[in-house]
Amino acid sequence: MRVEANPFAYDFDIDTTALVLIDMQRDFIEPGGFGETLGNDVALLEAIVPATQTMLKAWRDAGGLVVHTREAHEADLSDCPPAKLNRGTPTHRIGDLGPMGRILVKGEPGNQIVDALAPVEGELVIDKPGKGMFYATGLHEILQNRGITHLLFGGVTTEVCVQTSMREANDRGYDGLLLEDCTESYFPAFKAATIDMIRAQGAIVGWTAPSHALLAALRGTGSD
Ligand code: TIU
Numbered sequence: 001m002r003v004e005a006n007p008f009a010y011d012f013d014i015d016t017t018a019l020v021l022i023d024m025q026r027d028f029i030e031p032g033g034f035g036e037t038l039g040n041d042v043a044l045l046e047a048i049v050p051a052t053q054t055m056l057k058a059w060r061d062a063g064g065l066v067v068h069t070r071e072a073h074e075a076d077l078s079d080c081p082p083a084k085l086n087r088g089t090p091t092h093r094i095g096d097l098g099p100m101g102r103i104l105v106k107g108e109p110g111n112q113i114v115d116a117l118a119p120v121e122g123e124l125v126i127d128k129p130g131k132g133m134f135y136a137t138g139l140h141e142i143l144q145n146r147g148i149t150h151l152l153f154g155g156v157t158t159e160v161c162v163q164t165s166m167r168e169a170n171d172r173g174y175d176g177l178l179l180e181d182c183t184e185s186y187f188p189a190f191k192a193a194t195i196d197m198i199r200a201q202g203a204i205v206g207w208t209a210p211s212h213a214l215l216a217a218l219r220g221t222g223s224d
Pocket of ligand 1: 022023028035038071131156157158160161162186
């Protein structure tokens with residue numbers, strides 16, 4: 001299957017490709033979570049939910065593997081290094097009690113994936129203590145065991161957890177494609193810069209494409 005992508009066409013087989021949705025959790029997308037405690041306007045991020053939902057449905061219908069990640073820490077914060085815990089001047093720190101429970105803590109209401117994109121049986125849900133999806137998660141081994149070589153990325157935020165995960169994936173030998181309208185940042189300029197730098201220098205980190213290009217490929221109306 002071929003997607004019209006940048007900087008050039010992206011070829012993949014559904015059987016060896018996973019759709020990865022990074023951290024589409026209430027902590028980043030809804031008021032009262034980690035994103036807002038850092039001083040961000042979370043309204044921008046909610047806007048990508050409909051396009052991401054359409055993509056998720058099409059990928060499920062095509063029979064592709066779905067991976068959801070959450071940025072999530074143990075209740076005792078034993079997996080949260082002081083360097084992460086103490087960074088900046090948020091109104092609430094990781095582990096503090098906010099309106100949606102303890103910030104970025106496993107099992108809390110704010111740590112759940114938004115309802116519109118909730119995982120279904122058979123999909124992978126990976127809790128990650130870092131920004132990247134491979135650090136301390138075992139995900140590489142899981143994907144290798146399933147023969148996955150290609151990863152389609154959506155999620156938040158573009159320049160933090162999504163970009164870190166794409167770079168980690170690139171270094172592990174995956175071909176990654178970022179779905180441009182299924183990712184968002186609190187800073188539009190950072191999103192634009194991230195898309196530019198991913199596909200620069202002949203896809204140095206990977207490819208990017210609007211979701212309609214992937215949908216067209218799945219419908220068989222793409223270029224191949
Ligand atoms: N702060 C910010 O932009 N992002 C994060 O802290 N985590 C993710 O991107 N998921």
